Amino acid sequence: MGNLLAGRTVVVTGAARGVGRAIALACAAAGARLVLADILADPLAETTAALVAAGHAARAVPLDLAEPGSVAAFAADIAAHEGRVDGLVNNAAIATGIGGPEFDAIEIETWDRVMRVNVRGTWLVTRAVVPLMGAGRIVNIASDTALWGAPRLLAYTASKGAVISMTRSLSRELGPRGIAIACVAPGIMRNEATEYVPAERHRLYETGRAVPGPQVPEDITDTVVFLLTPGALALTGQVLPVGAGFVFT
Known part of the structure; x- marks a missing residue:
């Protein structure tokens, strides 16, 4: 992606592994200075060290989306060290029970945790980082x-529907400030975070895509990088299903 993000500071949550790590690597390759956040301390340190060893500017900051105090400390740390943020990727989330219990068997505690992390956490991070932005870019x-309404995954599906709705609403609130926010909606990918997913759910995706086959995190990173550039302003509020044609909008 050349130097599309040269001179820009980008924050990536959930950057320790999987999709977040791939996004961080792609942003670094595009020239960004990175602030990487995750609750997984050791994998986060490993990802950050690998980027620094490769000559990229990257710094790790611990973050627990379920704890408002952690989010506040995270933003204060960025304000003290970077001062300004040009891009935010809200990637961190939890997924439980893909292909698992039906809607009436979901534990209330599970439902609440998914919503606390995926929905409230995304809102809290956005609320904390926006004051550090000028004409920034946010990618959820x-x-x-x-x-498409995936069955036997209601808590996660509902949480991601909320993220989509927040993206649309925030586009109208943040647009007057020159901040664009867009949403990338991939399908199930093959990576360490989805090893527990039942084989039949993987087959559903891999045979149902317009371009059949497995998808890996690197398949969405070019899209994310572009959405972090100044040229992505006109895409604010949009939801892009970057999944090789499993669903169309």
Whole structure:
């Protein structure tokens, strides 16, 4: 992607592994200075060290989306060290029970935790980072499960539907400030975070895509990088199902 993000500071949550790590690597390759956040301390340190060793500017900051105090400390740390943020990727989330219990068997505690992390956490991070932005860019990572109505995954699907709705609403609130916000909604990918997903759910995706086959995190990173550039302003509020044609909008 050349130097599309040269001179820009980009924050990526959930950057320790999987999709977040791939996004961080792509942003670094595009020239961004990175602030990487995750609750997984050791994998986060490993990802950050790998980027620094490769000559990229990257710094790790711990973050627990379920704890408002952690989000506040995270934003204060960025304000003290970077001062200004040009891009935010809200990638961190939890997924439980893909292909698991039906809607009436979901534990209330599970439902509440998914909403606390995926919905409230995304809002809290956005609220904390926006004051550090000028004409910035925000990319929310949702899921195409909220577009096609994936069964036996209600808490996660509902949370990602909320992220999509927040993206649309925030586009109108943040637009007058020159901030664009868009949403990428990939399907299930093959990575360490989805090893527990039942084989039949993987097959559903891999045979149902317009371009059949497995999808990996690197398949969405070019889209995310572009959405972080100044040229993505006109895409604010949009939801892009970057999933090789499993769903269309």
